[in-house]
Amino acid sequence: MSLLKTTDVIKRFGGLTAVNKMNFVLEEGQIASIIGPNGAGKTTFFNTLTGIYKPEEGAIEFNGHSLVGLRPDQVAERGIARTFQNIRLFGSMTVIENILVGMHTQLKQRGTDALFRTKAFHKEEAEAEAKARELMDYVGLKNVGNELARNLPYGGQRRIEIARALAANPTLILLDEPTAGMNPNETEEAIKLFRRIRDEKGITVLLIEHDMRVVMNISERISVMDYGEKIAEGTPAQIRSNQRVIEAYLGREAAAAQA
Amino acid sequence: SSSGGGEAKLIKIATQSPLSGGQSLLGVDIKNGAQLALEQLSGPLTEMGFTVKLEPYDDQATPDVGVANAKAIVADPAILCGVGHLNSGVMIPSSEEYHVAGLAFVSPANTNPVVTTRGYAEVNRIVGRDDVQAPVAEAYAFNELGARSVYIIHDKTAYGQGVAEFFRGAAEKDGMNVMGFEGTEETANFDAIITPMLAANPDVVFFSGIYNQAGVFFKQARDAGYEGTFMGTDGMDASGLADLAGDALVKGGGMVYTSVAGPASAYPKAAKFAEDFKAKFGADPQPFAAQGYDAAAVCLKAIENAAKAAGNQVPTREAVRDAIRALTLEGITGTISFDSIGDLPKAKYFIIKVNATSGAEWGKNEIVAELEFASPGMGE
Amino acid sequence: MRKFFSNLYTSINKEPWSYIVTFGLMLIGSALVYMVPRSLMAFLVLMLAPAALYFLKMNNRIKLFAGLLLAVVILPVLGVRNIFYLEVIFQICVFAALALGLNIVIGLAGLLDLGYVAFYAVGAYTWAFFGSKQMSLLYSVPGAAPANAPFFLENPDWFWFFIFLGIGLAALAGILLGLPVLRLRGDYLAIVTLGFGEVIRVLALNLDKPINITNGPQGITPIQRPNLSPDLLNAIRLVLEPLVGHSVTDAQFYNVFFYFLALIIIIVAVVVARRLEDSRIGRAWTAIREDETAAIAMGIPLVRMKLMAFAAGASFAGAMGVIYAANRTFVSPETFSFLQSIGVLTMVILGGLGSIPGVIVGAAVVVFLNIQVLQTFSLYLSSLRQSDAVIPIINFAWKNLSTQLDPAKYQKLIFGVILVIMMIFRPEGLIPAERRKRELVGEKEE
Amino acid sequence: MGKILEVENVHSYYGHIHALKGISLYVEEGEIVSLIGANGAGKSTTLRTISGLLHPRHGTIKLDGKDITHLEPHLVVAAGVGHVPEGRGIFPKLTVRENLEMGAFTIDDPAKNAARMEQVFELFPRLRERIDQYGGTLSGGEQQMLAIGRGLMQHPRILMLDEPSMGLAPVLVELIFDIIQKLNKEGVTILLIEQNAQMALSIAHRGYVLQTGAIVLTDSAEKLKKNEMVKKTYLGIE
């Protein structure tokens, strides 16, 4: 059974069909990418998966259960974590607090525990903080735990977002242009990080990217969208040589550079 | 608990009323009335070597502030007597403090029965009670005007609603048809109340509240075509009413109101008061300004009596408190004395017909009936 | 200027100065108030003591001891000597509790609530109804109550139970209000809560018919107070009366009693607010405030968390409402006007949105301004007017000041100006929340 | 050819954060100058300081020799400086057309504006397809196109671009760099920030390297491309 499977998903905005009959399958443990021209519907597809938008038609199955009609928090609870194209951190919370918020679904404490500061509460908080620090290390953030998230530079904020998503202990992580605004060196490190997330934590990774160095480098499978539809799918090598993809998306030079 | 002494020979009288905010119109003039009294009547005390001062407190028409002020007042040993409040809602909790401290207060405006029915020795008032004033007005409407249907409107204050309820009770007893009973906090646009009222077309519209609300209502109701008689309570006793309502007061069935204080013609002193007041403060006195004056007069006289009894020493609060109850005084609003719970034993009620169409003509109003009623005491 | 103060602060914020200053203030303040009980300055000096206690570095045990000494011994003694101070402090406590509750709703969860006193009203009217004679007056016209009606509850000690009932009912009201409207954002929520506040007030004003539940504008009185054990009181008298210097009546004891009660509520409120803030729930609230979409994508159930904030905030107000009704033995709709809600909001923001010590200080400042500083100031001016004093240089006799310029009438004006000035010069509040402070220090951390 | 823009010893702060620690740079008329640097180096802050969104605490900024250090942004714009900001700054509740019109706010020449808009649509046909859609609902890349298009509508003499290729599909990245060169040929001076330093330096005349708020290196683009440190840190070439 595949981890995620969508059948004929349609999402419209007024007259515009942003996602059109998307059939998409993701196997557990894969690293896969979605690429496509600007405005192809990639982000909208993510939003439909995570419950921010309700699809007009179609089915979404995750782990064998339907996600259609669930609220975003319920989707998150079922094990899908995400980052956003335009970074959305809790700017005036510290880095650690951001990650702790990511752990929301993982913590067992209830209001009464918090009020009476039970042993279990203290234990859980201590563990959570330790885990948060671990995650900071994991994504390569050092000594910024008490810094306000908004005061970090762009690259650092991207890392917090990933750490926050990981904190939810997800089965699947959705990354929307995670390396945008990073320089080549930072991108290099990010690629390594995505690999480790899959290899060490066993989390399935699905990402949207425009940086072909990332996409071609780590994807086991690439799906290409254009005008809401999936126009191609395959391994990096297949996609690189797909004429339609070259024309609509890669451009001659880029294709040449990658070849 | 507290005794006189403190600073040598200094005596203070406190006032508490709203000096800021929307109700300050009346509150300020209570204070001004008291101030005028102090200036005109503190002579005997000054001659005895006392310095008399007024301490005006602003209760902001809110119970919290009133109570806090009350505690500040009782904590000042120089204060021997007080004048206030405007709102029964502030008076009732504040007077708990006066009661504990044995500090006498004379209310110039609170007509809510509860103010005195608690039986506190410290609480007095020089105005009538809702449960008397209203039946007087009703009797006049039923017997003299021959009204058989009435529409009652009040201002949703303890005062206005209290009078209105008693009016309704009396009207129902007489078999009058009470066609409507509405409370409203509106001060500007009365359309929504006037429309059903017009449809019912009652013989009399009884408005219990304060003139600056009622005046606007009367004008709008007349403009809309109401032809019957307007009636009101002592809250209407202000020249401003005629400024606001203009000829709406004399058109159709005209307008009458009840009052505990007659107009100038009933009390020569009142005319002089109005003159002095205007000279000093630059404006006509509002309702309850004269009562403020009289309340302060009661305080001064009682302090004087108590001080004499104490051999020209600053008297105790308890002595002043008891002196008030023993007192009889010719005030500008009538003869003042108190029964065992602090009410006027017999209050005079006037029915006054309005002939004025502007504030300047307010003196043209005439007394059409003069009645005296005993206080109903502690309860039914 | 600013530099001078920060230098001063650093130089006294170390041993032994911190101890000397704090205890010095306590000692001098107490002595001053004891000797001149009506002096505003004396009281202000005394009030600096808790501030010093809070700000200066000292051994925590000693801090606790000093705090207890101040709250349990000094203030009650001085308060009984001058009952007004106890009232000031009681009101500060009442409003601080309200401000703490509102702070949860606005400061933590970011939901602008303009009708907060509605919950206070729920608490107050709950006890007012059951703790009075209102039950037997259900069918009588307001104002015409028979004086001999019995109290509904024979034993006023039910009061203790009603504190909890008040908490419960207020929280329930919070949830009922929240359910339909929490989908709304920002100012839409503000206007609906404002409406709700008005609805509760209008109900209090009008539910005297068809059945007389609230007694309308007349308000409900008398309301019972819990019993105080006479033996206990006599025992305390033995110690207290010599300290105070005069005999202490039962009524004065009640003042002390309510002061302690309010103090306890404040302490509970602070602890609850602190603990909630420092937990999964508090973090979820902050996250919602910062970015709802991101928060919900992290698995935070928006509606449930917001309802929780409403309920938690409301419950403090409910408890305080019950205590308030018993303290005043009277409630009427005037106490629950829209302006009160605005007042509490002002305290929260003036003190520092989201900051627990901040909102307490905010409450203290506003109460102080309202019932002491401005009052005293205008009394002073009005006594000038009654005296023969003359302004020296321009040779202007106070007596001739137009009565229209009577300062007593312009407290609100002054208050308004103070609000504007405070916001301009200290927009982050008197004691900004840690979060905001950190933001300002920024790079210095770690 | 003279110095159109001169920045001298500029210090900028965000509250207490000292973001620019004495930046000095200049741009000559007709040049393409590129700023490169790691995340948080202060590149965007430099542009914000030039356009007046942020006022420096010390230092001066001159345009054509005239001091513009303390001018408000709208006056800097009026003097001919265009700024396509980081994060795009799209007006979310204005349509695509209105957003573009905002770019030409200070230019009262309807015919010329219409012609410019037509040019923008030719460059980015996608924008024409979305012409009546609200800016806030565009996809990330579409917003980026819109931001650049709006910059073009401004007719600036000097155009400052903050990471214009971010979030764009590879075809469009090529296009953007073409556009920049074409504009430059038409006489527009360009100050460019790019993470894609390789491409930036290949079209630029000169470049500056920023590190934690200070300029650590400046040279012609050619030489910078060959500089070991630049190669290692910013071009990803070991």
Added chain:
Amino acid sequence: MNRQGSVMKQLTSNPIYKFVLFPIGQILAFILGAGITLSVLVILLAYIFRGSVSNLDLVERTLAILPKVLIDGITIGFVYATIALGYTMVYGVLEFINFSHSEIFMVGGVVGVELLRYLETQGSLAGMNQYVVIALAILLGMVISGSLAVTVERVAYRPLRGAPRLVPLISAIGMSFFLQDAVRLILGLTTGEFNVILPKFGTFDDFQVFNFPGLAAPVQIQNKTILLVAVTVVMLVGLNYLVNGTKVGKAIRAVAQDRPTASLMGINVNLIISITFLIGGSLGGAAGVLFALKVTRLDPFVGFFPGLKAFTAAVLGGIGNLTGALLGGIVLGLLESFGASYLGIFTQGAFGAEYKDILAFAILIAILIFRPSGLLGQTVGQKA
């Protein structure tokens, strides 16, 4: 399909249609819609309760006052609407509740009435054309209130740009207290009291009588109501044009959405904000004079409740949307009027006019539940 589309497009881009006909059409549609809905509702209720209550003429009584109730509702609705326009203007740009707008409105009214009183003492009031007089009063109110609003912005709000959202709110509340008492002070010093009473002049109090076939009694509308409606509609049309059809309007909208970027477009943000306050304030001033004409008495505290209602109306209509503000006002006015007039009749006096606010707020909540951003507000969701 396509041709039709382009015809529509042509029509909608015609300024007369866009700024005059369309909004007026919307207002008419809403007045009719809300009026008819409510009327049908009360008539139905009257029939249902006819038998169950003692007075048998319930249906007749309901019908007898219905036209008047409708007119009352629309009148007060337009009063709210005029104030709401000013709120919405300022909210649209700064996204904050300008609490002191109530006072700016009050000042406009007071100034207008003082002018009339001055003319009266000069003896020239009676001799002048009533429309010239009222136009003068409105103009003066607009000038004073507009400049006051600009000053208030300068002093109390501008220093707070960039502070958290609630800070200017508190500053506005402070300003509101200040203005109330400042006006009281000035009035007190000059006239000795603070009631401001409109002198009687012209024929504004008279009624226009309309006879409709089928109605028992003629419908009467006061002249001042007609004036109020006319001026408000003119204000709306002008404003709509200004905001949506001019360059200044576009700048206002840009500043509202993103101040730094707006400044990068060459827009003088401070100037635009001042202009917005000027417009909002002068609308408030005009509203104040019209309000004074309607109710005949003002005092320094009179702005508070209408201000609150107007803000509610603005929210109901979809805050930031001008036509919405007007519609919100009308809907609120109608609800209040129906509530106040019929609650008492239907419940036999058990619940009366005093519950009108509760009814209005209940319906406000209901509307917001179904349209969380108001009647005409659109949700332009930021993308995730």
